[in-house]
Amino acid sequence: MTQTIPSRRRFLKSSSLAAAAVALRGSSLLSQGSSHVDAHIDINPAETIATISPEIYSHFIEQLGGVIYDGVWVGENSKIANVDGIRKDFIDTMKAVDVPVLRWPGGCFADSYDWHDGIGPRDKRPNRAGFWKQQEPNQYGLHEFMRTCRAIGCKPYLAANLRTQPARDFYQEIEYCNAPAGDIPSNSAAPAAPDTLAMQRAANGDRDPFNVDLWGVGNESWGCGGNLTPEEYAMEFRRFTAWTPTYGEAPLRFVAVGPNGDDVDWTRRLFKALYGNPERRHLWGLSVHYYTSGSPTKFAAGDALAFNDAEFYDLLTRGSLMDKVITDHWSAMRDAVPSELSKEQPSVKLVVDEWGAWYGKGTELAPEYNLSQQSTMRDALLTGITFDIFQRHADKVAVAAVAQSINCIHSLMLAQGDKFCVTPTFHVFQMYLPHRGAQAVRADFTAPSIPNPMGETASQVGGNSYIGQLPPVRTLAGLSGSASIKGKTLILTVVNPHLTQPMTTEIAVRGASIASARGTVLAEKDVHAHNDFAHPDVVKPRSVASLSPSGGKLTHSFPPASVTALEVTLS
Numbered sequence: 001m002t003q004t005i006p007s008r009r010r011f012l013k014s015s016s017l018a019a020a021a022v023a024l025r026g027s028s029l030l031s032q033g034s035s036h037v038d039a040h041i042d043i044n045p046a047e048t049i050a051t052i053s054p055e056i057y058s059h060f061i062e063q064l065g066g067v068i069y070d071g072v073w074v075g076e077n078s079k080i081a082n083v084d085g086i087r088k089d090f091i092d093t094m095k096a097v098d099v100p101v102l103r104w105p106g107g108c109f110a111d112s113y114d115w116h117d118g119i120g121p122r123d124k125r126p127n128r129a130g131f132w133k134q135q136e137p138n139q140y141g142l143h144e145f146m147r148t149c150r151a152i153g154c155k156p157y158l159a160a161n162l163r164t165q166p167a168r169d170f171y172q173e174i175e176y177c178n179a180p181a182g183d184i185p186s187n188s189a190a191p192a193a194p195d196t197l198a199m200q201r202a203a204n205g206d207r208d209p210f211n212v213d214l215w216g217v218g219n220e221s222w223g224c225g226g227n228l229t230p231e232e233y234a235m236e237f238r239r240f241t242a243w244t245p246t247y248g249e250a251p252l253r254f255v256a257v258g259p260n261g262d263d264v265d266w267t268r269r270l271f272k273a274l275y276g277n278p279e280r281r282h283l284w285g286l287s288v289h290y291y292t293s294g295s296p297t298k299f300a301a302g303d304a305l306a307f308n309d310a311e312f313y314d315l316l317t318r319g320s321l322m323d324k325v326i327t328d329h330w331s332a333m334r335d336a337v338p339s340e341l342s343k344e345q346p347s348v349k350l351v352v353d354e355w356g357a358w359y360g361k362g363t364e365l366a367p368e369y370n371l372s373q374q375s376t377m378r379d380a381l382l383t384g385i386t387f388d389i390f391q392r393h394a395d396k397v398a399v400a401a402v403a404q405s406i407n408c409i410h411s412l413m414l415a416q417g418d419k420f421c422v423t424p425t426f427h428v429f430q431m432y433l434p435h436r437g438a439q440a441v442r443a444d445f446t447a448p449s450i451p452n453p454m455g456e457t458a459s460q461v462g463g464n465s466y467i468g469q470l471p472p473v474r475t476l477a478g479l480s481g482s483a484s485i486k487g488k489t490l491i492l493t494v495v496n497p498h499l500t501q502p503m504t505t506e507i508a509v510r511g512a513s514i515a516s517a518r519g520t521v522l523a524e525k526d527v528h529a530h531n532d533f534a535h536p537d538v539v540k541p542r543s544v545a546s547l548s549p550s551g552g553k554l555t556h557s558f559p560p561a562s563v564t565a566l567e568v569t570l571s
């Protein structure tokens, strides 16, 4: 191990409200009883942030490699256990993490996809050239996707094709999905009559509307979605959303294409262009895509399994930039809006609908499983760090979707034929479940920071960006996490990224006493640990032993390279 143990004099405090680090004196890291502790967590329930949107735990699946075909869709006649053609293990695992929202069909695939190709009798559907150098057999289409959402019990999030289809296909897709069955009042002198697209939907197997309320208006329009400028995209967004059919009271939630990672120029110019025109009421969210490459200098590079200590710390450091990405774009939206309209801006939320660690080739299940990769404890730690960032920004992030659920970049599941296993990332999703719908509150973490051994390298602005660089990031928070409150229960999640050092931490809650606590921990001696088909249970969580509060506080030792979820009862 080549880890540099940080000097005892260099301590950093990371706030739950700001990523700003404040140097503290080492002598402050003693518990009241003066026995030695390495870190403090100070929780203030009075400083509320916002309710944690359950939708930050959402998912993304795309017609890509082995995600849909084999991963999700095995077909009704498959020997693999399935529910109406959908892999049963996929459904069960998605249910086990209580997926709130599932995004489909892309990604880059969406902007060359014609939704009409995926409806009607399966044996009549066309086989077409699709994105990702693939043939698309269209056996999994709109109805199969809606069936998947129903089986999981989640809401659908559709990405519309803005690059190769006109606005008419977009509003007719909404009509096909959402028009009610039966006679619809005409609101004119014409008699009530059934909607033709709703009748087509019924003929294709679904009489009841899908009621899709979340719509992505294009995908990565700065790249695969059309190579547009922010101004060109703003014009397209307005054209696509100026009018769409509405059914029911609640307005549809339209998500505009946002930046590639930390490209704030996109967001500033997009908001200037959108708010330069009074017609903007349809904008509900701004999509953000931030991937952490396995290499600081090259996108989608580095090895998922073979990495050294320096690369481990560097990936987690660059993954922690998600905090900066969120605050930068939040400010960029606000700054770009004329001051007389600035009160409207906070209603536009961030939708981080693609995130995860993206490595180079080498660990894919097979060549045709394009972009599939293994996931280790390193990815589990990145998952915890990312969720904690989202929760610390519960006032800004309304939806987030991991890319992607199965057989892809930052997956929870790997499947090939009848073989199946979950990754360490799955366990972190499960451990963080109690945070959903709870009130995020301020928690200050005070711990020695870890120098990033590769911290002299500037990283790219965005996951897959070719424009701009972010300044080098030289330190990684020695302990980070987030806290939320539900009634008398405090939920605290903590990541200790040290490869070798446990962090004995004093946890205190202002204005309350800790009466009892229980918890779960995911920790492995070797951060390369991962599950595979032959060894599906190498990485799995265990209960935290001996949590004994004393004097209203709790002192706990967080093991090296671990993710911990505590449920604390307050009195």
Ligand code: AHR
Residues within 6 Å of the ligand: 062, 106, 107, 108, 109, 219, 220, 354, 403, 404, 409, 464
């Ligand atoms: O998730 C894989 C790809 O990454 C998506 O298709 C695209 O939106 C992004 O570039």
